[in-house]
Amino acid sequence: MEISEVIKFLAKTTPFNHLSQAELAQLSKHISVYYYQAQDKVPTNGRRLLIVRTGVFALYSDQQQLLAKLQEGDFYGYQLLLTDLNDDDLLQCDEDGLVYWLAGDMFHHLRHQFKNVDLFFQRLFSRRLHQYKEQQQNSRFTLKLLDVVHAHKIAISPEQTVQQAAQLMTEKRVSSLLVEDAEKLVGIITDRDLRSRVLAENLPATSLVSQIMTRQPHTIDKNAYLFEAVQLMSRFNIHHLPVTEHGVSFSMITATDIIRAQQDHPVYLIGEIHRQQTVDGLEQCSLHIHELVQTLGKQQVPANEAGHIMTTITDALTQRLIKLAILQLGEPPCVFSWLAFGSQARMDQSLNADQDNALLLEKEPKGEIEDYFSQLAEFVCQGLARCGIKLCPGNIMASNPELRLSLKGWSSRFARWINTPTPQALLNASIYFDLRVIEGSRGLFNALQQDILAKTANNDLFLLHLSKTAQERTAPLGFFKNFILEQDGKHKKGLDLKKRGISLITDLVRVYTLAAGISEVNTRQRLQALAAAHMMDSRDSQNLLDAFDVLAQLRWDKHLQELQQGHDVTNLLDPAVLSALQRHQLKDCFAVIHEAQAAMRYRFSREL
C-alpha cells in the first residue's frame, strides 16, 4: 500500500515524473524514510540512492571543499551505485530534513527498465565529474549554435494582436516568437510576457504585439559557440535569444534548448561564475579552470577553440567582478566601458596570459568619478589576480590612472600615436589597437572604435610606421642551422613561439586590418574579413591562418604538458622535442610569415 504524499513527491521529481502511478507505487515500496538533524553525518557508503525530500545537505570533498548543497529533489549515492567506486565525500545535514532511501536493487531495476532514468543518472554523474574530476567521455565542448538550432523561424508582426501571438505559439508549440517588421527583427515576445504584461495588467486580447514585446532583444550569430549564448543568458538573466545569420533573424534558442543540447560543458563553470556572490566564491570557481584545461586537452579541443573558451571564462570573471564591485560601491556615477586589450581582446588567450585592461568613461575622470572608478578598477584587477589572471607587469591595467580616460582622453591618446607615430612609441602601443568591450556600455566603446578606425584607415604615414614595427622581429628562417634561441629570465633557452611566431602574425594582420578599417579583433576573423574584403589575397590569408593555427596548437600542447607536469607555463620551445612532422610544419610556418612580412613591406612602403 503506498503513501500518497510519497507518490506525489516522486511524481514531480525528475526522472521519476515519467513513471505511471502503478510504477511509482511499486517504486515507493522500496523506499525507507529517515529524518536527519543539522550536523548529522549521512552515511555515504550504503548502496542505495538518497533522495532529498526536505532540508538541506552539504556535500564536501575529502579535502573539505564544499561541492554542492543538496535540496529537495536532489540525489546522492548514484555515483557509488553506477561505478562501484566510493568517493571519500562527506555528506552532512545543514538544515533538518527528511530523506528517502531507495534500495540499490530497485535503482538498478529502474535504470534497466526505463532508459530515461538511466540516462538521467548517467548525465548527472558525468556533470558532477566535470565539476571536480578530469575523466570524461564523448562530451563536446565546442558545439556551435548552428549545431543545435535549426532554421525554424517563427515570427509575428508587431501590428498583430497578442491573441494572434498566443494562437501562433499554441499552434507551433513554442514558448516565444520573433517579432519582425518588414523582415527586420524588432523584438521578441514570450509566453511569460503574455502572462505578466497582458493578463496580469488586464490588457485586452486585441492589444498589439508592439505594446508588450521586448524591444531590441539581445541576439547571437548562428556561428557563435553555444557557451557564448549561455554567457549572454546568464549575464542578462534571459531565457530566449534570437539567433541571427548575417544580421537577419534565423531562429530562436531557449535556455531549455541549451540544457538539452549539452550536459557536460564549460558552460557549467561559466554559469557558476555568474552565480557567485563573493570574490572568495569566484576564486573557488577559478580553481576549476585548471581541471577544465586538462579536460579540454584530453578532448583534443583545437587550440583556437580552447583560447576562445579561456577568454570567455576571463570575460565572465571580469563581468562578475564588476557586478560585485558595483554591489559594494553603489551604482557608478557615469556610464563606462570596461576594455580588454591584447589576447583577451583577440579572444586567443593562452594559459600564461596576464591582465591587459582599461576603463573608458563617459565623463572626465575627476573628483568622485575618479574616486569611484579607481576603487572599482582596484577591486576588479585584484580580484582577477586572485582568480589566477596575473597582474600586468607593464601596468596596462584599469587600476593605473593613466588607463582610466574619457572618450576624449582615449581619442586624443590614440590620435597622438596615429598622427605622430614613432617606431618606439608604436612598439609599445600596438597592444592598444586590439581592443574589445567586456562590460558596460557598448555604445561608448563603439564610438571609440569607430574614431580609431576612421583615423587609421588609409593613413599612410601611420601604416608605414606600424608596418615597420611589425617587421622589427622576424621568424627564424635558418631553423636548424643557425637557430635563434632566446633566454628567459631563468636562463632557459629555446625558441619563443610567441615572439618569433604567433605575435608576428598578430602584428602583421593588425596592420592590414587597421588599414582597411575593419572592426574585427580576433586574428582568425580578421584574416577571413581581409580576404572577404579583398584587402588580402585569399591564398595568403589562408596560409597565414594555417600557420597561426599550427603555432597556436604547438604552444597550447606545450602549455598543457607543462601544466600536467606541474611546471611553469612558458612560450620557450626546445626544438629537440619536436617530431619530424612538427619541424617541417614549423619551417613552413616561418616561411609563410617571412613572405607575408615582405609583402607587407612592399605594400605599405610603396604607397608613400
Place this chain on the structure above:
Amino acid sequence: MFDWLKLKKEPVHAVVQQFELVAWPSPDTPVSQCRFLVLDIETTGLDAKNDHIVSIGWLLIEHQEINLAQARHVLIKTPVSVGQSAVFHGLHDKDLSEAQELAEAITELLQQYAGAVFVAHHASIEQKFLTMACQRLYGRSPKFKFIDTMQLEWQRLLNQGKVIHQRDLRLPSCLNRHHLPQSQHHHALEDAFSCALLLLSQLKKSRDQQMTLGELQALSRG
C-alpha cells in the same frame, strides 16, 4: 491465505497468547534500536463500545527508518453503515465492499508485530478500539501499551515554556511545526505515515540523543 479459517478452529485466544509471549523490549533499550509499529485507526465514531473500525493503517520503523515496504492499509467490513463518519475518513459504504473482516486484520497485526513498540497520535482512541476488538474476537485482549506522539509533543512544548492549545496538538499542526510534509488527514495509512515522521523528528529533537525506551515511555505518559 486461508490462515484465518484455521484460526477459528483453534482456541480463540491463541493469537492473544502468542502476542503476549513476546515481551516488550526492556526499558533500557536505546530508542534508536527500537522496532516501532506506527498505527492509525479510522472509526465511525469515538465510542469504542458502539462505534466500529472502518480502516487501519500501519507502518514499521526500524533503525529509525520508516520502511515503506511494510506499509499496510486495510479497509474493514462494518456491520452497519459508515453513515456520517464518511465526512471525516472519506470512506463510503461502496468503498468498503472489498474490505476485509476485522478478525483478519487484527490477527495479522498481532501475529506480525508482537514485541514491537506501538505508536499512535492521540493513542487512547487506538488503544480503546484495539482492546475492544480483541475482547470481541478472542474473548480477552492483551494489554496494549502505546507511545503517544501527541503526549510527546505536549511535553516538548511544555518544556519550551509554550502556551499550548488543544488545536496545536492536532497532527497537521504538529507536522507544520516540525516542517514536515503534510499528508491527507483522516486516512489511516497517511496519518500513520505523518505520525511516524513526527516521531522521527521528535526523537531527533530530543536533547538526549541516547534516550531509552523507558524514558520515552515516561515522556509519553506525561
